[in-house]
Amino acid sequence: xxxxxxxxxxxxxxxSTCGYCSPPGQRSFASTNRCSAALDASQLSCQFYECMIDRxxxxxxxxxxxxxxxRSCCPQYxxxxxxxxxxxxxxxxxxxxxxxxxxxxxxxxxGKSRQVHPxxxxxxxxxxxxxxxxSTADASHRFEVILEPSSFTQEKFELYCKYQKDIHHExxxxxxGFKRFLVDSPLQPNPIPYTEPPPxxxxxxxxxxxxxxxxxxxxxxxxxxxxxxxxxxxxxxxxDKTWERFSLGKLSAIREISLVREIHDAGVxxxxxxxxxxxxxxxxxxxxxxxxxxxxxxxxxxxxWVPLEKCVPMLDQHRYASFSHPEHSIKLEEPVPxxxxxxxxxxxxxxxxxxxxxxxxxxxxxxPDDELLGEVNYIVDVESTTVIAAPIKVxxxxxxxxxxxxx
Numbered sequence: 405x406x407x408x409x410x411x412x413x414x415x416x417x418x419x420s421t422c423g424y425c426s427p428p429g430q431r432s433f434a435s436t437n438r439c440s441a442a443l444d445a446s447q448l449s450c451q452f453y454e455c456m457i458d459r460x461x462x463x464x465x466x467x468x469x470x471x472x473x474x475r476s477c478c479p480q481y482x483x484x485x486x487x488x489x490x491x492x493x494x495x496x497x498x499x500x501x502x503x504x505x506x507x508x509x510x511x512x513x514x515g516k517s518r519q520v521h522p523x524x525x526x527x528x529x530x531x532x533x534x535x536x537x538x539s540t541a542d543a544s545h546r547f548e549v550i551l552e553p554s555s556f557t558q559e560k561f562e563l564y565c566k567y568q569k570d571i572h573h574e575x576x577x578x579x580x581g582f583k584r585f586l587v588d589s590p591l592q593p594n595p596i597p598y599t600e601p602p603p604x605x606x607x608x609x610x611x612x613x614x615x616x617x618x619x620x621x622x623x624x625x626x627x628x629x630x631x632x633x634x635x636x637x638x639x640x641x642x643x644d645k646t647w648e649r650f651s652l653g654k655l656s657a658i659r660e661i662s663l664v665r666e667i668h669d670a671g672v673x674x675x676x677x678x679x680x681x682x683x684x685x686x687x688x689x690x691x692x693x694x695x696x697x698x699x700x701x702x703x704x705x706x707x708x709w710v711p712l713e714k715c716v717p718m719l720d721q722h723r724y725a726s727f728s729h730p731e732h733s734i735k736l737e738e739p740v741p742x743x744x745x746x747x748x749x750x751x752x753x754x755x756x757x758x759x760x761x762x763x764x765x766x767x768x769x770x771x772p773d774d775e776l777l778g779e780v781n782y783i784v785d786v787e788s789t790t791v792i793a794a795p796i797k798v799x800x801x802x803x804x805x806x807x808x809x810x811x
Contacts, residue, residue, distance in 0.1 A: 408449035408592045412468070415442035424478040424687040443468040445590035450610040453591055454632040457482065457679060459707050463630075463639070465588040471682070473704045474724045474732075477740055480682035482702040484635065484709070487664035487678050489698050492526070496695075500529060500658060504650050508533035508619070511544035513649075530662040536605070548618040549659065551607055551629075556587045559623050560614065567642040586628050586640055596631070599671030606667055607631050615659075617643075617652070625652045629660065635677040636664050657696060683712075685719040703728045 445466050448456075453463070460482055461470045473479035492500070506512050509532075531537040535548050561582050568576040576582065589612035596602075596610055607613060610631050617625035625643035629636055638660055643652040660678050667675045683701060684690040693699070694716070700709040706728040718725040724734040 408447065408452075408594070410445070410448045410452045412443040412445040412448070412590075415444060417472075418442055422477050424684055424690070441470045447592050448590040450591050450594055450630075450632050453630070454634065454637075457632075457637060458702070460702060460704065462681060463590070465584045465586070466590045468590075474734060475740060477723075478684050478686045479704070479724050480684055481704065481715075482679070483681070483683035483693055483699055483712070484677045484679045484702075485661065485696050485699045486676060487661045488668060488676050490526075490661050490665075490696060492529070492658070493695075496654070496658060497529070499651055499654060501532070504655055505533040507650070508545045508547045509543045527662045527666055530659055545620050546618075548616075549605075550616045550618065551605065551613050551663075552616065553593070554587050554589055554612045554614050554628065556583050560616075560626060563623055563626060563644060564642055566644060570645040571642075589630075591630060596667070596672055602670045603666070606663075606670060612639075615656075617656075619647075625656065627656050627660065629663075631667075634674045635679050636660055636667075636675070637679040638681055654692070654695075661696070685716070686723070701727070705729055705732065 441461075445463070445468050448468075453461075453468075456468065459470070460473075461468055462482075463469075471480045473481070503513060533543065533547050535543075535546050556579065561579050564582050564586065565576050568574045591610070591612050593609040593611035596608060602608070610633060613629045613631060615627040615629055616623060617627075623644075624647050625641070627641045628639040630639060638657070641653055641656050657678075657680070664675055664678050678696075680693045680696070680699075682690070683693050683699075694712055697712075699712040701712055701715045702708070703710055703726060704724075705726050708728060710727045715725065715727055718727060718730070718733065721736065722733040723736050723738065723740075726732040
């Protein structure tokens with residue numbers, strides 16, 4: 405994999421109102437979500453970003469953030485699914501075969517689907533009603549799924565506006581907001597090392613993609629995905645409410661699980677997991693992510709992966725749960741604590757582009773040592789097309805510099 409310098413502008417600790425423990429279209433001003441670190445990323449290697457999400461980070465466009473779980477009203481735990489071990493439940497199979505596939509092929513909603521094509525594998529079931537995989541000339545509808553690099557089109561923007569209004573009761577009229585949120589990405593594409601030429605529907609490079617769902621030519625849904633060296637990361641999903649009865653969000657998760665498995669089976673054996681973003685136990689509408697097995701949550705203190713079924717009993721009793729250190733957990737009735745920002749170093753080499761500043765930070769006993777911090781660089785200067793960076797050496801005070809040119 406080519407070496408890509410990851411460059412970002414650190415934004416530090418910040419707070420925001422909560423959109424999870426409030427009615428649709430509103431934000432709870434009495435509750436607060438906090439991020440212990442944030443970064444405006446100019447560019448990131450896909451390998452580096454994968455390291456980030458393994459340590460609790462996520463991106464929204466080029467904005468990257470790490471929630472402070474112990475100081476947030478609705479803690480957000482990183483969740484991943486082992487796609488190779490996944491098996492469809494009876495309910496999921498019924499949704500896929502007897503509802504969606506039956507509707508596409510026969511224009512019938514419900515009942516038991518008759519088998520037209522032999523289905524021998526999980527991907528076969530997923531693609532059974534999709535044009536291009538089987539002879540669907542006699543199908544009642546033409547269903548297509550197209551995976552393409554993220555880009556702006558008016559059609560995508562109109563679907564987003566409709567979704568925001570119909571589902572979240574929010575008006576979005578600015579293309580710039582859509583671009584910033586769901587089109588822009590700091591991830592730098594890099595060829596996927598398939599052992600042989602992959603099928604045409606699989607991605608050719610790591611990076612950020614839009615997965616388009618078309619029925620009879622109409623865009624009815626779109627997923628925003630990051631294809632990374634060992635996983636697919638689900639960033640966002642939106643759909644036309646007209647098709648809400650088919651639970652398109654659940655169907656998209658099943659299709660993304662299949663995508664991981666198909667990339668793996670095409671010779672990229674390290675690709676195994678689907679990251680479903682954050683699992684928020686306190687928010688009923690976000691618990692659906694736990695319906696896919698086997699899933700794991702990242703411990704918020706050690707970042708070790710813990711089976712979801714072992715986490716749920718603790719989450720039922722605690723607002724914040726540390727699975728590796730239960731004594732650090734916070735009961736439901738305890739108030740959200742406040743305190744100083746505690747820095748957590750990123751796990752891979754990078755370069756920070758920032759205004760000259762210093763940040764006083766508390767240092768926990770488990771703060772990364774100088775050897776690990778030595779892998780994190782700050783930009784000293786930019787000369788022509790050369791970026792001059794140096795490792796961070798000081799642990800209790802972090803310095804960064806900016807240059808008048810970044811070209």
